[in-house]
Amino acid sequence: MNFTPAEYVAIGLSLRVAVVATLVSLPFGIAVAMLLARGRFPGKTLLDGLIHLPLVLPPVVTGYLLLIGFGRRGPFGAFLEQTFGLVFAFRWTGAALASAVMGFPLMVRAVRLSIESVDRRLEDAAASLGARRIVVFATVTLPLVFPGLLAGAVLAFARAIGEFGATITFVSNIPGETQTIPSAIYTALQIPGSESAAIRLSLVSIVISLTALVLSEVLAQRMRRRRVTP
Amino acid sequence: MSLAVDLKERRGDFTLDVSFEAGRGVTALFGRSGAGKTTIVTMVAGLQRPREGRILLNGRVLFDANARKNLPTWRRKVGMVFQEARLFPHLSVKSNLLYGRWAGRRHAETRLESVLSLLGLESFLERRPHTLSGGEAQRVAIGRALMAAPEILLMDEPLSNLDGARRAEILPFLEKLAHEGGIPILYVSHAVDEVARLADSIVVLTEGRVVASGPIEQVFGRTDLGPATGRHEAGALLVAEIVGSDPEFALTRLRLDSAEVVVPALGRSLGTKVRLRVRSQDVAIALAPPEQTSVRNVVPADIVSIETGEDAYAEVLLSAGGQYLRSRITRKSAAELGLRPGLRVFALIKSIAVEADRAPLSYHG
Numbered sequence: 001m002n003f004t005p006a007e008y009v010a011i012g013l014s015l016r017v018a019v020v021a022t023l024v025s026l027p028f029g030i031a032v033a034m035l036l037a038r039g040r041f042p043g044k045t046l047l048d049g050l051i052h053l054p055l056v057l058p059p060v061v062t063g064y065l066l067l068i069g070f071g072r073r074g075p076f077g078a079f080l081e082q083t084f085g086l087v088f089a090f091r092w093t094g095a096a097l098a099s100a101v102m103g104f105p106l107m108v109r110a111v112r113l114s115i116e117s118v119d120r121r122l123e124d125a126a127a128s129l130g131a132r133r134i135v136v137f138a139t140v141t142l143p144l145v146f147p148g149l150l151a152g153a154v155l156a157f158a159r160a161i162g163e164f165g166a167t168i169t170f171v172s173n174i175p176g177e178t179q180t181i182p183s184a185i186y187t188a189l190q191i192p193g194s195e196s197a198a199i200r201l202s203l204v205s206i207v208i209s210l211t212a213l214v215l216s217e218v219l220a221q222r223m224r225r226r227r228v229t230p
Numbered sequence: 231m232s233l234a235v236d237l238k239e240r241r242g243d244f245t246l247d248v249s250f251e252a253g254r255g256v257t258a259l260f261g262r263s264g265a266g267k268t269t270i271v272t273m274v275a276g277l278q279r280p281r282e283g284r285i286l287l288n289g290r291v292l293f294d295a296n297a298r299k300n301l302p303t304w305r306r307k308v309g310m311v312f313q314e315a316r317l318f319p320h321l322s323v324k325s326n327l328l329y330g331r332w333a334g335r336r337h338a339e340t341r342l343e344s345v346l347s348l349l350g351l352e353s354f355l356e357r358r359p360h361t362l363s364g365g366e367a368q369r370v371a372i373g374r375a376l377m378a379a380p381e382i383l384l385m386d387e388p389l390s391n392l393d394g395a396r397r398a399e400i401l402p403f404l405e406k407l408a409h410e411g412g413i414p415i416l417y418v419s420h421a422v423d424e425v426a427r428l429a430d431s432i433v434v435l436t437e438g439r440v441v442a443s444g445p446i447e448q449v450f451g452r453t454d455l456g457p458a459t460g461r462h463e464a465g466a467l468l469v470a471e472i473v474g475s476d477p478e479f480a481l482t483r484l485r486l487d488s489a490e491v492v493v494p495a496l497g498r499s500l501g502t503k504v505r506l507r508v509r510s511q512d513v514a515i516a517l518a519p520p521e522q523t524s525v526r527n528v529v530p531a532d533i534v535s536i537e538t539g540e541d542a543y544a545e546v547l548l549s550a551g552g553q554y555l556r557s558r559i560t561r562k563s564a565a566e567l568g569l570r571p572g573l574r575v576f577a578l579i580k581s582i583a584v585e586a587d588r589a590p591l592s593y594h595g
């Protein structure tokens with residue numbers, strides 16, 4: 001297959017957006033999943049609902065809300081730009097933010113499920129051996145939820161590769177800056193006679209998603225082989 | 231070295247109100263399931279918070295409801311062996327054993343080698359927990375607790391999830407630990423044979439209350455443990471010394487105060503002190519030394535007390551030179567023989583179980 005330079009840029013951008021979105025949301029995903037799995041606090045159901053919102057809202061609405069909140073004049077956008085020099089509007093970072101938000105509920109779900117399946121008696125045992133809570137988390141809980149983390153990360157990554165509606169609403173469709181594979185496919189379909197570009201890019205996104213799935217399955221299997229829970 | 235426990239807790243129908251101390255050696259926390267044993271040890275370990283009371287370990291306050299002090303588990307230096315091994319499945323046996331060292335920053339005086347040889351773990355080091363049998367996993371769990379340098383070891387029915395063969399395989403290791411470990415152990419159990427083999431002292435619990443406590447021979451003799459053990463297992467513990475053997479008939483002769491008893495050959499040296507368990511249902515009473523009987527073991531004893539209830543049986547407490555024996559006979563026999571406290575009788579012992587080849591700590595003084 002021969003890709004045009006613009007297509008290469010779109011593919012590279014998509015990968016960068018998806019990787020950054022996944023890696024940055026991972027620690028937040030773990031924290032929120034931990035909170036939902038273990039925490040007991042008022043407003044837990046509300047938090048749960050808020051996190052799941054992107055799953056049920058039209059992506060355009062999510063994108064629009066991001067635009068209001070994280071645009072240069074939005075409350076969060078302005079704050080982040082002033083304090084960290086972080087700009088989201090019409091930048092690839094905005095595409096990453098939109099992808100992360102859209103993938104977040106999937107990640108939290110997977111991680112939460114695996115945290116809930118951890119045998120807490122093992123954590124008690126670790127505490128009785130002198131490990132403080134943070135050490136118990138790092139040495140027992142986290143390794144035991146690793147397959148769930150992996151699953152959550154792959155889901156979030158796949159979601160990020162496919163994210164279209166929220167991204168195009170929030171950061172538009174700027175070649176070289178915010179034009180990811182789905183946006184590029186959309187653009188190609190607008191121009192008569194560019195079906196071949198659309199097909200090429202579609203194949204690429206299939207390959208990327210499939211590779212991610214297979215890779216995570218192989219890793220998970222290797223983990224399982226190393227330790228079989230009796 | 232001692233653990234002082236004083237706890238009150240109420241949950242639904244269940245009320246716990248206990249006060250006891252556990253010193254050197256093995257203290258058994260004994261009672262039927264539901265008596266509150268596990269609740270007590272999880273409270274001592276800090277895994278459950280009592281409503282009221284105090285827990286002191288070697289003078290250190292682990293918990294004090296009045297002072298609002300509740301030391302977190304990881305700072306208590308209380309080793310815990312659970313009913314299940316609870317090994318970390320993602321770590322090797324070696325990393326499990328050393329967990330207290332690398333994750334808990336506990337540096338045991340005990341070296342890994344000595345724990346390995348004490349528990350026979352040398353060949354397991356590189357294995358993964360799921361490849362171990364139940365008994366092996368439990369031994370690793372004990373080693374792991376020891377390696378974390380605890381000031382006391384709590385063992386919550388460590389054999390209850392194992393079948394008979396596995397229990398038999400692990401008991402000798404526990405005995406070795408009790409004798410050589412040098413660490414006080416609070417051992418939760420509802421099994422009379424385990425307690426009789428391992429414990430120096432005993433705290434008997436019934437429905438959340440301490441009904442008896444003290445050196446195990448005294449408690450087993452003095453108290454009617456029926457409610458805690460079930461009629462079938464109730465009995466007494468005695469200490470006897472090996473004084474000779476009868477190779478022709480494969481017997482070992484033991485001295486019990488002024489009397490001598492025989493048991494199937496033990497193959498141990500003269501002078502060794504052994505612990506005997508005699509169930510009350512295996513002891514009959516005669517007013518005169520019987521002649522022409524198959525029962526070999528006849529011990530002169532004085533009746534201390536006779537307890538009767540509504541049912542057919544009488545529990546007779548006997549003293550043989552300061553050691554207690556219990557006999558369970560029918561009320562009718564007791565009446566017809568004219569048994570009364572102070573009367574000298576002869577205890578006919580049909581069966582003796584030898585539980586441990588040692589004198590208990592309390593006898594060393």
